[in-house]
Amino acid sequence: MSDLLTLNAGGREPLQASFSDARNPIGLDGLEFIEYVTSKPQALGQVLEMMGFRPIARHRSREVLLYRQGALNVVVNAHPGDAQAAGHAGEAPVISAMALRVRDAQAAYRYVLERGAWEVPTHADVMELNIPAIHGAGGSRIHFVDRYQNFSIYDVDFVPIPTVDQHPPATAGIHFFGVVQYIGPERSHDWIEFYGELFGTQLIPDDQRFGIMPKGRLLRTPALNASQRFMLQLIEPEPNVLDAGERLQRIGLGVPDVMAAVQALRARGVEFVETDAVHTERRGAITKTYLGSVVFELVHSEPAQE
Incomplete structure (x- = not known):
């Protein structure tokens, strides 16, 4: 401060x-x-x-x-x-x-x-x-x-910036849901302890999953207001993957209606991954990777009430 x-x-x-x-x-x-x-x-x-x-x-x-x-x-x-x-x-x-x-x-x-x-x-x-x-x-x-x-x-x-609305409305009810973090091999315990000790995060049981990218471990942060809680997703590399660097990898965006949000964003030019393994559905969607690294994940999520 x-x-x-x-x-x-x-x-x-x-x-x-x-x-x-x-x-x-x-x-x-x-x-x-x-x-x-x-x-x-x-x-x-x-x-x-x-x-x-x-x-x-x-x-x-x-x-x-x-x-x-x-x-x-x-x-x-x-x-x-x-x-x-x-x-x-x-x-x-x-x-x-x-x-x-x-x-x-x-x-x-x-x-x-x-x-x-x-x-x-x-x-x-x-x-x-x-x-x-x-x-x-x-x-x-x-x-x-x-x-x-x-x-x-x-x-x-x-x-x-002059003449620009300082509070532009959210497209299709988009709100912050969480951050996906790539971590090193067998480092889940270290990061769970790190966030738990410093910030009071709680580990979510493995049977509670969100979106269409369910890998890794999920942590929920506390908050003074319930509407401000968010998720941290920790993902270890697959076996034999050469890139095992740790980083903040992508942003998770909550939306009340995934299909409506995808339609609205497609109208703006956003492309989504559509394969047999990963595709748009009511639980979530993921954009193509832009500029070599920028990707957004949509997750079905109603904004929490305070």
């Missing part, structure tokens, strides 16, 4: 009794944004716009764009050097970070560091927020954000 904001107590989220609850040790309240790093921001922007996102704001001092639809925020970072700093030197876009909404960012940050998380040194320029972060899968980062309602991080770091 920036020192610029410490004097404005009204900007912080209201105190919640569950902040110290062992089931939600950091006061987690959902996901604030997903960040991609890319050397081709226009190409990635075209993919996001096909998916219903709209560019709504530019960073004040960096080559970064904010895309939004409904309650979903996606940051496209093309700032020189950021991809290399995050350990990504290829041309394909990668998910470089996710930001968690928490009751108190500094308290959450201290909590996870005390339990073994690795801090990411950050340096904020003048009039920029210093958002604390720890290392995640591969070269990714996990940020902690405590300004996300009336006064958000975007009010400080971004400038709205």
Whole structure:
């Protein structure tokens, strides 16, 4: 949290009794944004716009764009050097970070560091927020954000694009469902313990599955509001697979009606995988891979009520 904001107590989220609850040790309240790093921001922007996102704001001092639809925020970072700093030197876009909404960012940050998380040194320029972060899968980062309602991080770091609706509606009821993370061989236990110890995630029984890509282990996050819970899916590589690197691989999007969402997105130009093994059905659908790495999974999901 920036020192610029410490004097404005009204900007912080209201105190919640569950902040110290062992089931939600950091006061987690959902996901604030997903960040991609890319050397081709226009190409990635075209993919996001096909998916219903709209560019709504530019960073004040960096080559970064904010895309939004409904309650979903996606940051496209093309700032020189950021991809290399995050350990990504290829041309394909990668998910470089996710930001968690928490009751108190500094308290959450201290909590996870005390339990073994690795801090990411950050340096904020003048009039920029210093958002604390720890290392995640591969070269990714996990940020902690405590300004996300009336006064958000975007009010400080971004400038709205003129004449653009700052709150574009979600296409076909799209909402955030979860993140799929590829992990190394026999690393499921390590990551289940990592997320459980730091964030209070709960392992979902194997007989409870979602969507059409049921591999791996599923974790559900706690949240101060039930509507902000999301999933983490951990997938180990198949035997004899050469690419066993760990990374945040794709975003899961919940929709109340998969078939209607697929129809709406196809009308926008989105193509979906249709094979004997993987195809669109009422439980879910998965897009083709764009730009060598960008893929979205649709999952049947009614938005939870608070």
